[in-house]
Amino acid sequence: MMTLVEESVPALRGQGLRKAYSDVVAVDGLDLRVDAGECFGLLGPNGAGKTTTIEICEGLLTADSGDVEVLGRRWETDEKDLRELLGIQLQDTQLSEKLTVDETLTLFQSFYRDARDIGRVIDQVELSEKRHSRVGGLSGGQKQRLAIACALVGNPQLLFLDEPTTGLDPVSRRQLWELISKFQAEGKTIVLTTHYMEEAERLCDRVAIVDHGKVIAMGTPRELIDSVDVSHLPPPEPRKTSATLEDVFVSLTGRGLHDE
């Protein structure tokens, strides 16, 4: 296998992406560049075109026009290789409820040439206690961790996460953040979508804010925050700088996971 992570080759490059459905233009001339080893966030309100964008990058949708290059390869010519190198979590996949956690991961593992050990992936997403439970009996947070385990089991270089923490309680959310940070610490690349600003601020090296199918701002979270002209904003509400309400909730409900 050729060297994947070169400084010059971006992990993901999209240029002039456009995708229209019958009644709406979902993505309208969007450009992206994600460097290897980065955690990149696509931010935006619901319906902004985040999911369409990420699915074009994942090779699940074909753009009407524009150019995508993932890890220096193209979907048209290198789909087979790319599938081996990517880990993907989709927004609302329901895994088969009749299978256990272990069986689900064994199935996904069987698709990859260079897969990871299931026991280690299960440990990593903290589902060891549920290893032999049916998927149907898992809580929302556990299902989401299993979905991410399915994305990790192929030992990917690049991880796509589409709203990984939507609908989760703060404890589960933090759990997932730690998981994502650890993956990035291994030198791998992450592209995620979210509409939680705090999540982006916390995880992402760089973010792109998307609305109406276009990137309206891009940069590090710090750069974006600094670029706001404070004088135009309404007076700030009283707020502690050190913590948020979410921190209070987490400190009261405990940091560990209550596996419901």
Place this chain on the structure above:
Amino acid sequence: MAQLTLVRFREFIREPEAVFWTFVFPILLAAGLGIAFRQRGPDKVQIGVVTSAPGSSTVAQSLTKDSSLVVTTYDDSAAALALRTGKVALLVVPGSAKDSVHYIYDRGRSDAVSARVLVDRAVQAGAGRIDPVRVSDSYVTEAGSRYIDFLIPGLLGMNLMGSSIWGLGFAIVTARSKKLLKRLMATPMSRVQYLLSFLCSRLVFLILEVATLLGFGHWAFGVPLRGSLVALFLIALLGAISFGGLGLLTASRARTTEAVSGIMNFIMLPMWIFSGVFFSSSNFPSGIQPFIKLLPLTALNDALRANMLEGASFATVSPQILVILVWGVVTFFAALKLFRWR
């Protein structure tokens, strides 16, 4: 591939309803129908004798001697009512003269016509007629010509069709509607292997399906298995694979399970009716027979019956096999072409 097939097994076995409909239901159906249409002793004919005439008691006496007749005596008005309501098949009215008898019956009712023959024989014998030829009877029941013998191969064919189409259709459309299919497409999984895993798991269940239904029919009703069992299994196998193609085709576009069940019923209903599951397809007008013969279930049922009941060889049923194969190949490739992977 092995993992995909294993998943199919697990999903099936952990669905108690599916197991019931595939294995238990056909047996219950076969048992119920087999018992309802079992061979009984010869029916006794109910007849009435009108008592108003003088010779009636002698006539009634000689009729009672015949064991195949059940004789009831009536007065005039009760007799008319009994005939009208079908309680008796025929009324015997002894004539005013000692040597005359009058029969009242509906010529359109076959039991009334045979009652006429039986009654007349008894009346004439009672009056002293001696038959010039001595006859003797021996009775046989031939396994293979009973309703249950007709039914079991039909049920087997219907079951093979149902479990192939339902099994594949629902599993695939459920995976599609839950976005699981899309998720699998995001892995390096081979699409051909995914579809083949369904056919593979069908084959294993097929062995069980065929064995339970035939075993039950053979053990409980003595349904004959005159042809080669290898050929029978081969026919069932080809049928199941062929219907698997039809199942893939039904599941190729639908996004919801509601939509696919509509399509499946639309496809299967004509075959339930026309393909000779519960009654022979020769009951339909000869004009539509060629179309009936081209339905895959007709071909499968005909081939199964020929094998089991007539002991026909695999070569004899090759026209039916050809029909089955053409359906399988055409539907499989059409399904591949049309399949919506996400």
